[in-house]
Amino acid sequence: MFSFFSIVLIVVVALIVFNLPKSKSSDNSQSNKSSGYSKWIGGGLGWAFGGPIGALLGYTFGSMFEKGGSARYENQPTRQGDFNISLLVLSAAMMKADGAVKKSELDYVKQFLLRNFGKEAADEYLLMLREILKQDIQLQEVASQIGRFMDYSSRLQLMHYLFGIAGSDAQLNSVELNVLNSIAGYLGVYPADFASIKAMFVKETDSAYKILEVSPEATDEELKKAYRDMAIKYHPDKVSHLGEEVRAAAEDKFKQVTDAYEQIKKQRGLK
Template sequence: MGNFTKWLGAGLGFTLGGPIGAIIGFAVGSMLDGVGIKDFTSEQEDYKRATGRKERPKVKQTTAGDFEISLLILASIVIKADGKIDKTELDYVRLHFINLYGKQRANNAFKLFNGIIKKDVSTRQVCIQIREHMSHSSRLQLIHFLFGIAKADGNVTASEEDAIHKISGYLYINEADYNSIKAMFYNEVDSAYKILEISKDATDDEVKKAYRKMAKKYHPDRLQDVGDEHKKGAKEKFQSIQNAYESIKNERNMS
């Protein structure tokens, strides 16, 4: 129990409170009797004293742990959207966390996930808490990850897409950005154009301008506020932008 509470308590900021904190408390309570949010708060204070970290009054900073917990909770919403829990999707979540954090930290995260997925979650309340404390770039990365989960079994169902679209709206992701990320997971004729948020009748100059804009928007360096480990997940999204641009260049014989 000690290692688990230290992992969770030391890494969280804004997600220790509000509706997300309540979900965490429920998830842990379903695994460990007698353990609650107060245990994580205690571990967090011990961690701050040991590392010399001081928290500014009334400011809730976003941490790598906050991003991690947000992923788990939103992933549980998408996985349950079609009325069943698919093992392939669960395996995708586990593998993604191993790639991001290493096996030990990923195992801790998945223990928590197994508790979270048993809880009925208010999508709106969770997303409001996330968007109040997380940057736009980080919220875009969340949507990309959720599509990856939905596509893990080879097909994004209508209910899964509806769930991600609802989450996107609550996170204040506009339709152009949502459709851009969605197009990264569909092999359609005009996917490359959708990824760059332009139409097929765009001029070559407009294509180049769109690429520069999107490359800047999705550059992994924009995720520094939630830890270097999450840049790994951002690289796939950034590569999709580059691939879309190369596809259009080849189609048009652009220099």
């Protein structure tokens, strides 16, 4: 029996073969570009093959991606490939938010990819990111597509990652915050969850309370309940269907929830 990876790889090769241009030079160029990403495609794409993201990828990487039309992919569950390509596309949008790609932002993305996917995969992803950065990204369209098809826990993980990019230079300016707020809206992230993630990166006197989505006036019992609810919402197992790499990345967000609770407990003298 063929493994899932083998079947996907066979389909990708077929797509490449049947969509090859007539020109020999173009043929070699397209083949080289496609084969360079075949291993990444093997991770599995569902709904990201179609719609605005599929169109962007089609213009960027060639005809193995469809230019528009997501109807045939509407019932596809979110796969690891969908999450990863969403991460790359929104990374590019975030990096271009204030008009220039900063070295600190590129370094953050590189280290994130290395830490979570290993050098070989990270190198491929960075090549893809550089190609995507050359494109005009229709932020509302691509983010809305992600919001329609991606499960909520995965969208929260994306927002946490994007805040990391924006804050990689040790400051979050108003332009970046506005873009993050817009992305959250397009993704369908609730304002309270946006404020919670923001508080993990923009430290204020009540940041710990904002992370737990509770008022400083909350009772000890309300605080405990809020922590239990947030621990469930942000538990790494919520994104385990996207692969161990994404689950590991989610542990940082979960740790910040726990740290916020411990900080408030210490302030209140709770055990």
